[in-house]
Amino acid sequence: MIGYNAPQRVNTHRAKHAMSKPTKDSRPTPRLPRGLRDIEAAELRQQQDMLAKIRAVYELYGFEPLETPAFEYTDALGKFLPDQDRPNAGVFSFQDSNEVRGKAVPEARGEKDAEEWMSLRYDLTAPLARYVAQNYQDMPKPFRRYAVGPVWRNEKPGPGRFRQFTQFDADTVGASSVAADAELCMLAADTLEALGVPRDQYVIKVNSRKVLDGVLDSARVTGQMDRLAVLRHIDKLDRLGWRAVELLLGKGRTDESGDHTKGVGLDQSAIDEIANFVGVEEIGVSSARGLGDAATLANVQMRIAGSDGGLTGAEELRMMSALIEAAGYNGRIRIDPSIVRGLEYYTGPVFEAELTAPIKDDKGQPIRLGAVVSGGRYDGLVERFTGEKVPATGISIGVSRLLFGLQRLGKYKDSAVAGPVVVLVLDRDRIANYQTMAQALRQAGIRAELYLGESGMKAQMKYADRRGAPCAVIQGGDEKAKGEVQIKDLILGATLTSIEDREDYLKKQAEAQFAVKEADLVDAVRKVLSRHKS
């Protein structure tokens, strides 16, 4: 799936000075390539927490971790991306050569593979297929594996569309039974609930590539490329709206930037038949979905009655639905004819999970978040290498998009990690003393920092505030002479100004800053920390 990311900070335009070619005498501009972003502490800690929870559920289901490298030979990855109207677009590619930048002399160096192209992975599924093809004999079958890591798309960036994003996948290889597909949908449901999404605030929608192929049969769309193009265009309905998709299915479309995309050339009756199956909310056309899976499946079977492949797909959906109901996941997981995944490699059931609670941006405007989990069956991806059928199915969580959704739903408010205790440095000659205090705190398991800058007391206190320090440790010459340190409770201290009663103020003030013997430093800091344990 395409990752959704919080729209702030994305570099969609070129940095101001990026055009000036850096020379030996000019300085480079610090800037990120467009569509990339840095992830800072608060979000990263939330992401860590999220990944740990996802991992725990995947492990519970028996999936085993696997890590493949960031790039692969281009031919091993294959080209299965949606949104590729031009050849070779979509991925970042480079050559396996020591001199890729125009001066390659591979023959002279005896490097015969200098012309082999490599590409950064665009998902975690294609590398899994390569791994399975390479190691099939040695693995337990079926093989359940999970993987988490960045993937890259060489696409036009925009708000919410980054060129690097993290996916967390679970796949089952070697199982042709739709029980594997049903299990993955349940895994997705359990994962969302483990992340704090209530049972009534998400839905997992299931459809089938075989059923969609049956619809295309009915609409007399022939030719593999046309069929794929139709699915990809319909998959853009959420993003582009029906008018644009209708043009893409028909005579073609020119977008705002003037880019023209060739249409598939369907006639209006075929377009209508497709619209009637997947449904188009904005023009009031309902999909083939009924009330409950049984009704939906009856509708679906009626519409694709002439297609054997389509009926096989509908029968598979019926079996999935039965398994899902037996396990008590019906309602949360349901058959939905509107789901169309644009990836070429799907061959059977396809799934998408959505958050159903309304999500708003900072200005209160509703946001269409899109799928937070997506996946499907891809029985041909290993066969590509080996010629032998190896059935496979999987799901992928778009980590940043889901995190954004969870943040918006109030699941992640503040960072769970408290700021460090800051030990100030008032007398620079005694830095070894101060450092020993910081080490004593750390050795007691208390997060602590020595102030390492050059500034004075006031700036150091500001630094401690900035770091979210619960307290500061201060020792000037007077305290040193008495063998003492001052402990300043910054959280309590911040509340002082709002106290109106004088006695109360003086009492709180005395609690907020007090002196202790050097030897009692750790205990005193512990006492302050325990005041603020929530």
Added chain:
Amino acid sequence: MIGYNAPQRVNTHRAKHAMSKPTKDSRPTPRLPRGLRDIEAAELRQQQDMLAKIRAVYELYGFEPLETPAFEYTDALGKFLPDQDRPNAGVFSFQDSNEVRGKAVPEARGEKDAEEWMSLRYDLTAPLARYVAQNYQDMPKPFRRYAVGPVWRNEKPGPGRFRQFTQFDADTVGASSVAADAELCMLAADTLEALGVPRDQYVIKVNSRKVLDGVLDSARVTGQMDRLAVLRHIDKLDRLGWRAVELLLGKGRTDESGDHTKGVGLDQSAIDEIANFVGVEEIGVSSARGLGDAATLANVQMRIAGSDGGLTGAEELRMMSALIEAAGYNGRIRIDPSIVRGLEYYTGPVFEAELTAPIKDDKGQPIRLGAVVSGGRYDGLVERFTGEKVPATGISIGVSRLLFGLQRLGKYKDSAVAGPVVVLVLDRDRIANYQTMAQALRQAGIRAELYLGESGMKAQMKYADRRGAPCAVIQGGDEKAKGEVQIKDLILGATLTSIEDREDYLKKQAEAQFAVKEADLVDAVRKVLSRHKS
């Protein structure tokens, strides 16, 4: 640092069929680009455990996480890699264009930055410098950040030399005091101990680029490029041996593969002076190191008496040594003139941590593991962008190399995660029943799998063994009729053949496989699991 990795499974040669260019009719060969590897479950779980422990110590010291993207504009990364005798070598680079593979028509598409080069990061330090230059105004200063992630080197792979490896870095930006360097060395020590390395089985060695520059002054090596080349060649002493390094410092060297590297052209007296400072064990030449930091520093000062810069470096080392001693880390962290880091960007103290316990390969042969942590001060890296001095220093853990060392020292023996309980599928029509059993176990927090393949009972039991299942859940038609399930304890079962006493055998056999009511499934499985809790 260059990552060390366990030598098994590295793809150093081209796969058998990799030469044949895939056409539409031929299948691609499943293979990895040379120098890359897959990391499977057992190692990955150990790595996860290791990263969590490192993160906890970094957090304790007040460092904050940051994640930058995998690639940056090439000019923003700069070229500071060692081992670059050719221009543009060392990194993987590509252009920011939608059509990088020879058919670029950027002007026609209005993409003016199509010619901008980007490179995969070769370490986590250069991206940090870019981040700091870009965000300096908004960050608390000093700024402590940690980062973990893969880095890539476009170098010749070999056993233990991969082209993708993971680093775990901690850096302090905006602190010119050597207290920051001393703190990082203590952080490295605490991290190694948190990973189970006893205090007497590691050492952190500290030297200074300024001191080494002083030695080069004494040896009359002038010219910045020559000086850097000398340091890089000396840094290869461990790997290449003295004879090779001596040639590289002098008239040049041709290696076994016939590659010739130009020498720096020093005369023998200069080479000897350098050898006498850093020490060359294999020819019996000791370094300037004495017994304890005070003696070492006296030696160092004597050798570089004529170099002001060198003496400044020695004074900084003296201050670091005092801080380290005050905090009780002396001995574990010590001044060592033999340490030479080959990265161009270092400007002050440099450090390396080594495991001192002997490490052997599978055949019992000793392995020279090299540095497991390395780092140093790089005061010029942010200035490159902004023109303003921003002091900085950091350490980097080579994750795979350190994990390999820890494995060899017996710190990581087996995977901590137990195999899942496997629910067999004997009657395929009742798969919904079996799935409900697996879900019931999972909902009770028990790792469980439904067998999803097509094979019979015997193969399913083999699968359960292969997965390391503690027990299997079995329900054939007879059990179903009685409303029961069979629980088979596979761990106990495996010990039965070694029991000679008949009564004991029968008793254990009854414990190893028994029937329970369907409703008691979860409790019965819990009972079996509790038998094997270690």
